[in-house]
Amino acid sequence: MSAVLSDPMAPDPWRIERIHRETPDTFTMELKPVAESTVPSFAPGQFNMLYVFGVGEVPISISGDPLAGKSLVHTVRAVGTVTKVMCALKRRDVLGVRGPFGNHWPVQEAVGRDVVIVAGGLGLAPLRPVLYQILARREQYGRVLLLYGARTPADLLYQRELENWGACSDIEVQVTVDHASDGWRGSVGVVTRFIPAAKFDPLDTIALVCGPEVMMRFTLLELQKRGLAAEQVFLSLERNMKCAIGFCGHCQYVPVFVCKDGPVFSFDRVQGWFGKREI
Amino acid sequence: MRRLDSILAEQAFFKGMDPRSLEIIAGCASNVRFAAGDWIFHEGEDASQFYLIRHGKVALKALVPGRGEVPVQTIEEGDVLGWSWLFPPYRWHFSARALELTRATAFDGACLRMKAEADHDLGYELLKRFSQTIIERLQATRLQMLDVYGVRV
Numbered sequence: 001m002s003a004v005l006s007d008p009m010a011p012d013p014w015r016i017e018r019i020h021r022e023t024p025d026t027f028t029m030e031l032k033p034v035a036e037s038t039v040p041s042f043a044p045g046q047f048n049m050l051y052v053f054g055v056g057e058v059p060i061s062i063s064g065d066p067l068a069g070k071s072l073v074h075t076v077r078a079v080g081t082v083t084k085v086m087c088a089l090k091r092r093d094v095l096g097v098r099g100p101f102g103n104h105w106p107v108q109e110a111v112g113r114d115v116v117i118v119a120g121g122l123g124l125a126p127l128r129p130v131l132y133q134i135l136a137r138r139e140q141y142g143r144v145l146l147l148y149g150a151r152t153p154a155d156l157l158y159q160r161e162l163e164n165w166g167a168c169s170d171i172e173v174q175v176t177v178d179h180a181s182d183g184w185r186g187s188v189g190v191v192t193r194f195i196p197a198a199k200f201d202p203l204d205t206i207a208l209v210c211g212p213e214v215m216m217r218f219t220l221l222e223l224q225k226r227g228l229a230a231e232q233v234f235l236s237l238e239r240n241m242k243c244a245i246g247f248c249g250h251c252q253y254v255p256v257f258v259c260k261d262g263p264v265f266s267f268d269r270v271q272g273w274f275g276k277r278e279i
Numbered sequence: 280m281r282r283l284d285s286i287l288a289e290q291a292f293f294k295g296m297d298p299r300s301l302e303i304i305a306g307c308a309s310n311v312r313f314a315a316g317d318w319i320f321h322e323g324e325d326a327s328q329f330y331l332i333r334h335g336k337v338a339l340k341a342l343v344p345g346r347g348e349v350p351v352q353t354i355e356e357g358d359v360l361g362w363s364w365l366f367p368p369y370r371w372h373f374s375a376r377a378l379e380l381t382r383a384t385a386f387d388g389a390c391l392r393m394k395a396e397a398d399h400d401l402g403y404e405l406l407k408r409f410s411q412t413i414i415e416r417l418q419a420t421r422l423q424m425l426d427v428y429g430v431r432v
Contacts, residue, residue: 121428151428182347212427
């Protein structure tokens with residue numbers, strides 16, 4: 001579903017239309033093209049390279065609705081040189097955008113099956129487009145579960161949407177945090193704790209997992225205990241992506257390039273290397 | 280009315296336990312209910328029971344000066360609450376408070392210890408199951424301590 005890129009290394013100027021602060025260090029911005037009127041289509045799980053002119057470029061997952069088609073939405077955490085400057089940008093400022101790049105979550109392959117989405121921290125951002133797409137065709141899927149873990153209640157992304165999804169009977173939402181204060185009425189503990197009792201059919205389920213690698217390792221263990229085979233589990237991997245088109249080799253992960261062959265991999269494809277100390 | 284041992288047999292914690300052992304355990308059990316906000320036990324009190332949560336959510340809390348009662352973990356449907364009844368000095372190390380209406384089966388610790396001493400097969404079965412719970416909680420706590428969502432510096 002990638003757009004045809006005339007020069008994939010040349011960024012196009014996009015203007016920031018809206019900025020929403022999600023947490024103290026994470027913000028979501030909506031971009032519109034400065035020159036063109038059309039917004040490239042994208043599939044859930046793909047990413048763009050966002051360029052802060054004069055500072056640098058970073059790969060950021062697309063977190064908006066793939067069916068909306070009016071803008072690009074990215075959720076960014078201010079943790080490095082580029083993203084900290086990006087965080088300080090204002091509405092109407094211009095960014096460079098290359099993309100979309102990479103493959104996508106198997107939303108179509110999940111039709112007719114139960115879908116378990118396990119997200120940790122910022123890992124909810126690349127999974128949000130999956131939820132939009134599933135909810136748009138909800139009748140085509142079995143049970144849909146969103147299991148989401150964050151550091152603290154203040155670090156939860158998309159809080160209003162989480163409440164809406166949780167209130168909707170079509171999707172079961174379970175949220176937990178690692179640390180909380182006295183006033184928190186929700187769950188405390190790691191996100192993997194939800195998996196043993198989660199209601200899905202292990203024989204006919206697709207699991208989509210995104211978060212810090214250690215969280216994904218423990219999630220895989222729990223999913224395996226529930227009987228999911230490696231080919232039923234999909235992960236989004238994060239590596240140091242630079243060119244985004246498989247030329248530079250910065251994101252090489254044994255025989256694959258995460259930017260070009262990923263970032264989404266079925267676990268059976270990467271299980272030989274996943275979690276290996278040397279890789 | 281259904282017998283308590285048949286209800287226990289459906290719980291994951293007791294899955295696969297032989298009917299005789301379940302009957303013995305059920306002899307030390309009773310059904311309890313807590314309203315949202317009720318304290319189930321407090322840190323330092325005698326740990327005379329454990330609970331199997333059938334419905335609801337309970338926060339395990341530690342009193343931290345300056346921060347109040349900090350929740351360290353929540354215990355939810357199907358989970359076991361409390362293992363301090365099993366090991367001396369039989370005192371709670373944390374406090375527990377129902378976050379919502381909670382229904383549970385309560386087990387008399389002294390009654391179970393006495394029966395486990397008299398029937399080592401029963402005692403071994405109980406210890407295996409509690410050890411599994413303790414290991415799972417330990418591993419989850421280690422993951423929690425890693426602060427995996429924190430900013431790497």
